[in-house]
Amino acid sequence: MTSSRIRIAADSVCDLPAQLVESLNIHIIPTYVNIGSDSIPDDGTSLDRERFFRELPSMRTLPTTAAPSPGDAEAFYRGILDDGAEHIVSIHVPEKLSGTLNAMRLGAEAVGADRVTLVDSLQLSFGIGFQVWAAAEFAAKGAALAAILDAIERVRQHTRVYAIIDTMEYLRRSGRVNALVASIGGLLKIKPIVRVDDGEVTSIARLRTWSRAEQRLHSLTRDQMPLERLAVLHIANSAGAEKFLQGIYDMAPSDTLIIETTPTLGTHIGPGSVGVATLTADWRK
Numbered sequence: 001m002t003s004s005r006i007r008i009a010a011d012s013v014c015d016l017p018a019q020l021v022e023s024l025n026i027h028i029i030p031t032y033v034n035i036g037s038d039s040i041p042d043d044g045t046s047l048d049r050e051r052f053f054r055e056l057p058s059m060r061t062l063p064t065t066a067a068p069s070p071g072d073a074e075a076f077y078r079g080i081l082d083d084g085a086e087h088i089v090s091i092h093v094p095e096k097l098s099g100t101l102n103a104m105r106l107g108a109e110a111v112g113a114d115r116v117t118l119v120d121s122l123q124l125s126f127g128i129g130f131q132v133w134a135a136a137e138f139a140a141k142g143a144a145l146a147a148i149l150d151a152i153e154r155v156r157q158h159t160r161v162y163a164i165i166d167t168m169e170y171l172r173r174s175g176r177v178n179a180l181v182a183s184i185g186g187l188l189k190i191k192p193i194v195r196v197d198d199g200e201v202t203s204i205a206r207l208r209t210w211s212r213a214e215q216r217l218h219s220l221t222r223d224q225m226p227l228e229r230l231a232v233l234h235i236a237n238s239a240g241a242e243k244f245l246q247g248i249y250d251m252a253p254s255d256t257l258i259i260e261t262t263p264t265l266g267t268h269i270g271p272g273s274v275g276v277a278t279l280t281a282d283w284r285k
Contacts, residue, residue, distance in 0.1 A: 005086035006145060008136040009076070011068070011100050012042050013093040014121075014128040015233075015259050024136035029076045031093075031100060031264040032066040035059075039066060042264045052263050053236035053271045062173050065264045067100035073107020077116060089139075089148055091119040091132050094199030117145065119152055122199040125261050126231035126277035127161040133229075134283075158283035161196040162204075162220050163233065163275025164213045168192060170270035171201070193217060214274075218247050221276050229279040230256045236271035244274055 009027040010016070021028055030043040033052075040047045042065075056063070068076070080088055090108070095101040101120055108116035121128040134155045138148045165171065191213040193205040207213040221230075230252050234241035241258050261269070 005084070006139050006148065007080050007083075007085040007088050008132060008139055008148075009080065009088050009090040010128065010132045011092050011104075012044070012262055013098075013100075013124065013264055014091070014132050015125045015231075015261055015265075016129045016132060017257065017259070018044060020133065024133070024140060026132060026136050027076070027080050027088075029068050029072065029104075031068065031098075031262075033263045033267060034064045034066055036061075042262050044262075047263055049260065049263060050236075053266060056267070056271060062170070063263075063267050065098075065267055067098055067103045068107075070103050070106035070110070073104045074110040075107075077107055077111045081111060081115060086115070087145060088116045089119065089135055089145070089152075090116055091121050091128060091135065091152065093124065093128065094122050095120050096199040097124075097201075117149065119149070120199065122156060122197075123159060123161060124196045124201075125161060125233055125265060125275070126257075126259055127159050127196055129231065129259075130159050130229060130277065130279045131155045154283045155279060158280045159277065160220070160224055161233075161275065161277045162217060163194055163269070163273050164210070164217055165192050165194055165269060166237075166272030167270055170268055193220070214244060214247070217244065217274070217276065221248050221278060222251060224278040224280050225251050226281045227251060227253055227278055228281040228283065229253055231277040232256065232258045233261055233273075233275040233277060234258070235261055235266045235269055235273045237274055240272070240274045244276075 012030045030041040032039045033042050092101045121131050131152045134151045135148050138151045190206045191210055192203045194201050195204045205216055232241045232245045
């Protein structure tokens with residue numbers, strides 16, 4: 001099966017910019033942010049991101065997040081198939097952290113499971129985005145299904161995602177990390193660095209100041225050279241992201257992106273955080 005009839009799909013946690021989504025004909029299904037009684041699609045337009053992150057620290061009740069429903073997933077896939085696709089490769093937020101993949105599986109079964117290949121990205125934010133980006137490029141070039149899936153796997157193996165967490169309070173309250181790990185950030189205002197790996201968020205360093213944490217993040221990024229792609233991630237901290245990028249400017253690819261993560265992910269991490277997603281050039285070997 002060649003990719004002229006294969007389409008690439010993902011959920012909005014992949015953080016791909018709208019221009020890339022459009023240019024590579026990628027299909028994005030939104031996850032949801034629940035604020036009080038309102039369930040708002042995290043589609044880049046329905047939720048005012050700047051206002052959301054500004055108000056998040058003062059919200060008495062932390063917003064929750066939700067996967068698309070199986071009905072949403074079915075309608076999403078039917079729309080792609082009705083548009084001429086013969087097969088869909090659908091890449092999603094880790095099953096360990098979200099119900100999204102299961103909802104998409106149920107939607108795929110409703111349209112014919114043989115027409116959809118589901119992929120657990122085992123990553124977050126642009127760690128997913130790199131996989132989707134590569135898959136879409138391969139699809140656009142006419143690669144077969146097996147080659148697209150191989151590219152996704154190789155990208156995953158050569159991707160690293162790290163972040164300085166300004167406060168672990170949001171992760172602790174969300175239950176997305178072990179309570180003991182979350183408590184680390186409360187000790188003497190320590191700034192943890194976390195890594196996303198195999199669908200889990202783990203603490204790999206504990207620094208006493210932001211500047212030391214930033215230096216460590218620089219070092220972790222440099223360890224991945226040579227880089228093919230780089231995304232600097234942040235949550236309501238564009239100045240911090242710009243400053244971080246200046247510190248690694250000598251090794252940053254010319255098309256490096258600065259990405260504010262979606263509210264779906266930001267709800268669980270909180271404002272102020274800065275991170276990186278790296279893709280080494282070795283993935284093409």
